[in-house]
Structure formats: structure tokens, C-alpha cells
Amino acid sequence: MIEINDIVKSFDGSTVLNHISASLEDGKVNMIIGQSGSGKTVLLKSIIGLHIPDEGDILYDGRSLTAMKEKDLRLLRREMGMLFQGSALFDSLSVIENVKFPMQVFSDKDEEEMEQRARYCLQRVNIPEHVFHLMPGEISGGQQKRVAIARAIVLEPKYLFCDEPNSGLDPRTSLVIDQLIKELTEELGTCTVVNSHDMNSIMEIGDNILFLKNGVKEWQGSRQDIFHSDNEALDDFVFASNLYKEVKRTHLLHQQ
Amino acid sequence: MNILARIGAYFLLMGKVFRLPDRQRTFWRQYSNELEKQGLQSLPIVVIISLFIGAILTIQAKINTENPLLPTYTTGLLTRETLLLEFSSTILCLILAGKVGSNIASEIGTMRITEQIDALEIMGVNSANYLILPKILAFVTMMPFLVIISIAIGLVGGWGVGAFTDVITVADYLTGIQYAFNPYFIWYGIIKALVFAFIITSMSSFYGYYAYGGALEVGKASTNAVVRSSIVILFADLLLTKLLL
Ligand SMILES: Nc1ncnc2c1ncn2[C@@H]1O[C@H](COP(=O)(O)OP(=O)(O)OP(=O)(O)O)[C@@H](O)[C@H]1O
Ligand SMILES: [Mg+2]
Numbered sequence: 001m002i003e004i005n006d007i008v009k010s011f012d013g014s015t016v017l018n019h020i021s022a023s024l025e026d027g028k029v030n031m032i033i034g035q036s037g038s039g040k041t042v043l044l045k046s047i048i049g050l051h052i053p054d055e056g057d058i059l060y061d062g063r064s065l066t067a068m069k070e071k072d073l074r075l076l077r078r079e080m081g082m083l084f085q086g087s088a089l090f091d092s093l094s095v096i097e098n099v100k101f102p103m104q105v106f107s108d109k110d111e112e113e114m115e116q117r118a119r120y121c122l123q124r125v126n127i128p129e130h131v132f133h134l135m136p137g138e139i140s141g142g143q144q145k146r147v148a149i150a151r152a153i154v155l156e157p158k159y160l161f162c163d164e165p166n167s168g169l170d171p172r173t174s175l176v177i178d179q180l181i182k183e184l185t186e187e188l189g190t191c192t193v194v195n196s197h198d199m200n201s202i203m204e205i206g207d208n209i210l211f212l213k214n215g216v217k218e219w220q221g222s223r224q225d226i227f228h229s230d231n232e233a234l235d236d237f238v239f240a241s242n243l244y245k246e247v248k249r250t251h252l253l254h255q256q
Numbered sequence: 257m258n259i260l261a262r263i264g265a266y267f268l269l270m271g272k273v274f275r276l277p278d279r280q281r282t283f284w285r286q287y288s289n290e291l292e293k294q295g296l297q298s299l300p301i302v303v304i305i306s307l308f309i310g311a312i313l314t315i316q317a318k319i320n321t322e323n324p325l326l327p328t329y330t331t332g333l334l335t336r337e338t339l340l341l342e343f344s345s346t347i348l349c350l351i352l353a354g355k356v357g358s359n360i361a362s363e364i365g366t367m368r369i370t371e372q373i374d375a376l377e378i379m380g381v382n383s384a385n386y387l388i389l390p391k392i393l394a395f396v397t398m399m400p401f402l403v404i405i406s407i408a409i410g411l412v413g414g415w416g417v418g419a420f421t422d423v424i425t426v427a428d429y430l431t432g433i434q435y436a437f438n439p440y441f442i443w444y445g446i447i448k449a450l451v452f453a454f455i456i457t458s459m460s461s462f463y464g465y466y467a468y469g470g471a472l473e474v475g476k477a478s479t480n481a482v483v484r485s486s487i488v489i490l491f492a493d494l495l496l497t498k499l500l501l
Contacts, residue, residue, distance in 0.1 A: 050374050077380040088371035102379050104279070 001026055002047065002159065002191055007056035009046055016042045017053070018215045027189045029182060029205045033196055034212035035237060040195040041085060043212065044163055047193065048080060049073060060159070078106045081152030085163040085195075087144040089136035089151070096122065096132040099151045106155060121150040125180060142173040149177070153184055160184065160192045166201060174198065178205050199244060202226075211237065227251050266462050272384035273392070273458075286390040294356050294391065294457075295398030299405070305351060306344065306406040310413025313338050318423050331424050332432015335414045337441070344406035345445040346493045349452035352402075353485050357460035360391055361481035364464030365474035373465070388461040392454060399453040400446045407445070448496050452489045459485040 002024040009017040016039045024030040032040050045051045047058055049065050058065040060076060068076065081102075089098050099118040103109055109117065122132060125146040131139055136147070145165060152160060162181060166174035182205045185192040196202060202209065203223055211219040211234050219231045226238055227248055239245050257265065277283035317334035364387060367373050376383040411433055418426035460481035467477040 045374070048378060050377060074380040077378055080378060082375070082378050084371040084375060086370050088375040090372055090375070091367075104282075105379050105381055 081157035290394030310410030314414035329432035361478035365467035
């Protein structure tokens with residue numbers, strides 16, 4: 001479990017995160033949703049310690065991130081996997097080398113074991129053999145995302161972070177990736193945190209949803225709760241299109 | 257960031273860079289890649305520029321020493337001293353700041369904006385040490401060789417003027433470049449160039465590492481890297497000349 005305690009973060013005097021608290025649960029997909037620019041990425045990067053918050057603290061199963069020494073932080077990072085918004089595969093390494101990289105840093109596996117594990121993870125995310133030795137620049141965006149997921153899960157993380165896993169993907173591929181994240185979360189019991197502004201993903205996999213607006217936590221609840229919330233900003237964001245307004249109306253009708 | 261904050265951030269970054277690498281094998285592999293990229297790939301431009309400047313210096317020196325009172329070896333002497341003292345260290349480094357500096361700043365800047373640096377950090381890698389140290393050490397290693405090559409090729413350029421034109425005779429030129437030779441000037445050139453190599457690689461790494469935004473910002477970072485490291489090189493040149501000569 002990750003607890004976020006009253007986080008504040010600003011850049012050059014403008015406050016991006018304003019006193020945010022929440023707890024993120026194990027074995028569930030915790031979602032941070034909000035408009036572009038609302039501070040989702042900054043929140044995620046503050047949670048994993050890439051940004052140092054100005055105030056507040058993050059607790060990883062009781063271990064405080066801000067009080068941690070460099071060595072302990074390194075150990076904690078061994079338990080984290082992250083999928084970045086733009087995949088962030090290393091340009092100079094091939095697909096399979098990218099997946100091996102975290103093992104080379106952290107584990108004492110020999111070359112043979114690393115190769116096996118990397119292959120297993122790539123197959124797990126449906127990457128075909130012939131792609132293994134291509135460079136990241138030579139494969140499609142959807143494949144890059146999946147390779148990045150393979151890299152994120154290669155050390156069986158306890159905490160999995162995904163920054164907009166399906167931005168820039170077609171609906172079909174998005175769905176596959178969402179399912180993959182859900183499956184991995186349940187299978188490994190990870191505490192998964194997903195940033196998204198994609199309606200489909202929110203409704204599909206969001207177990208515990210935080211809604212950010214201008215750096216403030218406006219609302220928190222499950223995907224079922226979304227239908228019944230009377231938070232106007234949330235309603236405005238989630239049910240923005242006429243289609244979704246319609247969906248909400250019929251859903252509520254059915255329940256009565 | 258104001259200038260003081262920036263200087264502070266630069267030294268903090270250097271503190272992160274100069275640590276023992278976690279994995280020696282990877283370090284040496286990257287180091288030898290960088291030797292090739294920063295050093296060997298700079299060779300063609302060093303050769304071409306030195307050849308031309310050597311020839312041009314000789315012609316200009318001849319025009320400026322057209323005086324019956326001056327001995328005929330003056331032209332060669334002037335060419336040699338200019339190459340040793342200023343061209344093959346400072347001017348060469350200003351040119352390489354354009355090539356190597358922009359290359360480093362854009363490479364690291366791209367890794368920053370595509371979150372590859374964040375990815376390294378979350379995998380527990382000291383990204384500054386991992387990315388920047390091999391570049392600095394490799395370029396500093398190559399620099400003395402580039403300086404010596406530049407001096408040699410520059411002198412060949414001057415000889416070409418003697419051999420292929422009637423501006424000066426080869427004999428006068430050869431006497432000139434050997435006359436009253438002070439080997440310390442070579443060391444002076446090399447020491448300066450080592451400092452400049454460090455300035456170029458560390459400053460352009462710094463501008464790349466702290467790029468924020470998109471491709472446009474990476475472009476700006478690499479322009480800043482080149483312009484500002486050139487200015488710092490000139491200041492360092494002044495200082496070192498005062499100290500060493
Ligand atoms: N390193 C930084 N320096 C300065 N400002 C920053 C930095 N990182 C983020 N910001 C600012 O913080 C705000 C929130 O950015 P953030 O990237 O978290 O948005 P987001 O919710 O992830 O948006 P998107 O959905 O487009 O990814 C933006 O206004 C951005 O300009
Ligand atoms: Mg974002």
C-alpha cells in the first residue's frame with residue numbers, strides 16, 4: 001500500500017500539486033484521472049521520488065520516501081516498475097536488451113537466466129520473436145508500449161506505475177493493454193497506479209479512482225461510484241460527450 | 257534559473273557525475289564508444305581545418321613580414337607559434353564546441369524529454385554518472401592527440417604553400433618552423449585544450465540534462481551549450497595564458 005500524505009509541489013512559484021492525500025491499495029488498479037495539465041504526471045513522479053515534494057510525504061508500506069537514504073531508495077526502486085508516457089525505451093539498446101536492463105542493474109542472474117526471463121516477459125505482452133532484436137525506433141508505438149510494460153514487470157515489481165498507458169493507441173490495442181495491466185495486477189498482487197484521461201480505461205479497469213483538477217484532489221471513489229457522484233467537475237470531465245451522458249442516463253434508469 | 261542558481265546546479269550535477277561507476281564493464285564499453293564518437297569522428301574536421309589554416313597563416317605571415325630587415329625564417333616561425341599557442345588549442349576547441357557540444361547536448365536533452373533519464377533513475381541507476389562520465393573522460397583523453405595532430409597538419413599546410421606556390425621557399429619555411437623552438441609551448445597548448453575539453457563536455461551535458469519541454473527546447477539547449485561553453489573557453493584561455501606563460 002502506498003500512502004500519499006499532504007503533498008505539495010510547485011515549479012518556479014506556480015503550484016502544480018496542492019495538498020494531495022490518498023491511499024493506493026495492493027492488488028487494485030488505482031487511477032489518477034484529470035485533464036491534460038492537471039498534474040497527473042507530476043503526482044506520479046512525486047510518488048516515485050523523481051520529483052521531491054516541497055511538503056508532505058509518501059509512505060511505501062510504512063516506509064517514508066522523503067526520509068530515505070540513497071541506498072534504501074535504491075532498494076525500494078528494485079520493487080518498482082514504471083511505464084512512462086512516451087515509453088522511454090533506451091534508443092541505443094535493442095528491444096530485448098531494454099527488457100534485460102533492469103535485471104543487469106539489480107539482480108545477480110546469469111546471462112542465460114536473464115535471456116529466459118526477458119523472453120518470457122516479451123511473450124507475455126504478445127511481442128513476436130522477430131521483433132526481439134530490432135531497435136525501439138524500428139517498431140510501432142503500440143509495440144513500444146508493450147515492450148515498455150515487459151521492461152516494467154521484468155523484476156516482478158510490488159508497485160507498478162503507468163503514465164497514460166494507452167495515449168496514442170487505437171481503441172483495440174488500448175483495450176489489450178488495459179486488460180494486460182489488470183491481469184498483471186491481479187496475478188502479482190501489485191499496487192498499480194495508472195494515469196489516464198481515457199474514458200474507456202477508467203470504466204474498464206479503474207478500481208480506485210482519484211480525480212485531479214488544477215492540482216487539487218476533487219474526488220475519490222470506484223468506477224461504480226462515478227455514476228452516482230454529485231461532483232460537478234467530475235461529471236463534466238467524465239461525461240463530457242453526449243454519448244457518455246446518454247450512457248449515464250440509461251445506467252441510472254436501469255438501477256431504479 | 258538565474259545565473260547563480262545555474263552555476264550551483266552545474267556543480268551539484270558534477271558531484272553526481274564524478275562517482276565510481278556501478279558497473280565497470282558497461283562503463284568501459286561506453287567509454288570506448290565515446291572515444292570513437294567524440295574523438296575519431298572529429299578527426300576529419302580537425303585535419304581539414306588545420307591544413308587550410310596552416311596554409312593561410314603562412315601566406316598572411318609572409319605579407320606581414322615583408323621587410324628587408326627581418327630574416328627570411330620569420331614567416332615559418334610566426335606560423336609555428338600561432339599554431340602552438342592559439343590555433344591548435346583554443347580555436348580548435350571553439351570549433352569542436354560546435355560539433356561535440358551540440359551533439360552531446362542534443363543527445364542527453366533528447367533522453368531527458370523522452371523520459372529515458374527518468375527511466376534510468378527509477379531503475380536505480382545514477383543517470384548523471386552513467387551518461388555523462390564516459391563522455392567527459394573520453395573527450396579529455398582524445399584531446400591531446402587532436403592537438404598534436406592539428407599542429408602537425410597545420411605545419412604541413414604551411415609547407416604546402418612553400419612547395420606549391422612562390423610565396424615562400426620550402427627551405428626558409430623549414431628553417432623558420434625549427435628556429436628557437438620552445439617545447440613548453442606544446443605543453444601549454446595541451447594543458448589549455450584539456451581544460452577546454454572538460455568545459456565543452458561538462459557544460460553541454462549540463463544543458464542537455466536540464467532540458468525541459470519538447471524538441472524545440474532540446475534545440476535551444478544545444479545552442480546554449482555551444483554559445484556559453486565558447487564564452488567560458490575564452491575566459492579560461494585568458495586566465496590560463498596569464499598563469500602559464
Ligand atoms: N519539470 C517541470 N518544470 C516546470 N513545470 C512543470 C514541470 N513538470 C510539469 N510542469 C507543469 O506542471 C503542470 C502539470 O503537468 P503534468 O505533466 O503533470 O500534466 P498531466 O496531467 O500529466 O497532463 P497530460 O495529460 O497532458 O500528460 C503543467 O502546467 C506543467 O507545465
Ligand atoms: Mg502526463
